[in-house]
Amino acid sequence: MKFSHMIFGISCMMTAVAVNAQAADYPERSISLSVPYGSGGSTDGIARQFARLLEAELGQPVVILNQPGATGTLQLGNLARARPDGYTIGFYSYSTATFTSQLLKVPYKRDDFELLGGVAEFSYGMVVRPESPINNIKDLVSKAKSESGVFFGVTGAPNNFPFLQLQKVTGGRFDQITYKSSAESINAVIGGFVDVALQGPSEYVELVKGGKLKVIASASNYRLPWFPDTPTIKEQGYDFGITGIIGIAAPKGIPENVKTRLQAAIHKVVSSGEYGQFLVSRFGIKSYPASAADFSTYIDNGFSIMKNMIKTYDIKG
Incomplete structure (x- = not known):
């Protein structure tokens, strides 16, 4: 063996030993957790509570990096x-990963990530003005079939899916008005600029309590924790609903023992009663303690589901 080759081989071996030693001591410093939205919203609030509990589990600070922009694709x-x-x-959103990535040109692909486990399942509900004649999905469809049709306010996918599906199966007219934030879409309902909006319950719970809005349906596959008397869209006769799953991902290629450490810590945090109760009480949503394998399967199956959704409803980027 040539001397230079021997030196190269020893160098590679020493590098591998150093990397493995470093991984064995993981974590030795703070960890960054990127979030696809700005501070102050529900996703940011979830991230901060999750980070606080993950810090306690890993013994190192977990620092939030808010990276809004490009409908979530900038962060990914x-x-x-x-x-x-x-x-x-970082947070890894089902809709951004499986829907937006097939609708827009994005700077990543599924194989660029190692999925580490689930974090939360968002809830969605439809709200209208209290004086509106729309009290349920039957009334909404009836309005959509009238001359004026229905104007709905959303921030984009997946919030618009139920309206697109209702239009397809009923023949009613549903016109989308897209807003930059969930607060803007809710205010548009209150101001009479749209007939209905679909957002998470934390965006309107106080407005419902104050008599400024009413909830006509849960757009999730379960009744909203804060509005248990309001039936789901499925319970009202239309077999569809939406989910907003978020998990945790890392760049592909992290050391195996680091991956195992993170997976165990994430699952312990998300499975805890403290975290689950926080999500219900603060945001009216559910924890999603899926294993890395189950979360990966859910995401992988989502690509074909969203591809069919885009084709069926002729959704444009």
Whole structure:
């Protein structure tokens, strides 16, 4: 063996030993958790509570990096390019990963990520003005079939899916008005600019309590924890609903023992009663303690589901 080859081989061996030693001591410093939306919203609030509990589990600070922009794809693009050492992880949204990535040109692909487990399942509900004659899905469809039709306010997918599906199966007219934030869409309902909006319950619970809005349906596959008397769309005769699953991902290539450590810590946090109760009481949503394998399967199956959705409803980017 040539001397230079021997030196190269020894160098590679020493590097591997150093990397493995570093991974064995993981984590030795703070961890960054990227979030696809700005501070102050429900996703940010979920992230901060999750980070606080993950800090306690891992023994190192977990720092939130808010990276809004490009309908969530900016954050995932940054995450895909991050160093795969376990010190940069991020929220991984079902709709951004499986829907937006097939609708728009994005700087990442599914294989760029290592999925580590589930975090939360968002809830969705439809709200209208209290004086509106729309009290349920039957009334909504009836309005859509009238001359004026229905104007609905959303921030984009997946919030618009139930309206697109209702239009397809009923022949009613549903016109979409897209807003930059969920608050804007809710205010548009209150101001009479749209007939109905679909958002998470934390965006309107106080307005419902104050008599400024009413909930006509849960658009999730279960009744909303804060509005248990309001039936789901499925219970009202139309077999569809939406889910907003969020999990945790890391760049592909993180060391196996680091991945195992993160998976165990994430699952312990999300399975805890403290975390689950926080989500219900603060945001009216559910925890999603899926294993890395189950979350990966859910995401992988979602690509074909969303591809069919885009084709069936002729959704444009």
